[in-house]
Amino acid sequence: MNSFADDLSTILREHPENLTALAKKAGISRPSLYDLINGKNLPRPTTLDNLIAALDLSEKAAQNLHDAHRSERLRTTRKEQETLLREKKTLLSEVSDLLLQKGHEISRSNHSGGPDLILRSGSRRIPLHISPLLTEHPTVLGHLLDTMHTLSTPTGYACVPKLTQADRSYLPLYSKYGVKILTPKNLLRELK
16 A cells, blocks of 8 residues: 555545445546555546545645645656656755855765765754655655764754645654754754
């Protein structure tokens, strides 16, 4: 199963209507709905919107389902991965420019799987992971913790353009280990 299938399954269990009625409202077959619940398929964006409308979800629940859907598509679709990579390069360039304009010293990490940038603050070096969308929170945290250990620093940052609901839910875990998830604007505030 995947996170989208897990989230959809939870929503459907709590919904008062049966699966046959919901599938009909969403314009899909009952077997197709079961395939979505079991993680065999991901819906097209229009099918996802029809399903959200049939479920009459709140704006927050609909956004969470969209986020889970996008996250799963990024994991499994080459086109989505290429789009994310382009967005990441743009964001990395923007964050680098912001940090350099404010007089911070930065360098690129020299090993794959590590942070995107190393921020130098006096004698400290701080790892910085930059991503347009954090899809694998445990992996990101693990890479940052590994680099923090290597650099002997108690701090690390994950930088995203906008905090999602999933990011917010991981904030306590990240902060437990000295890592913060911040937007570029909040990163600059943090570094003052």
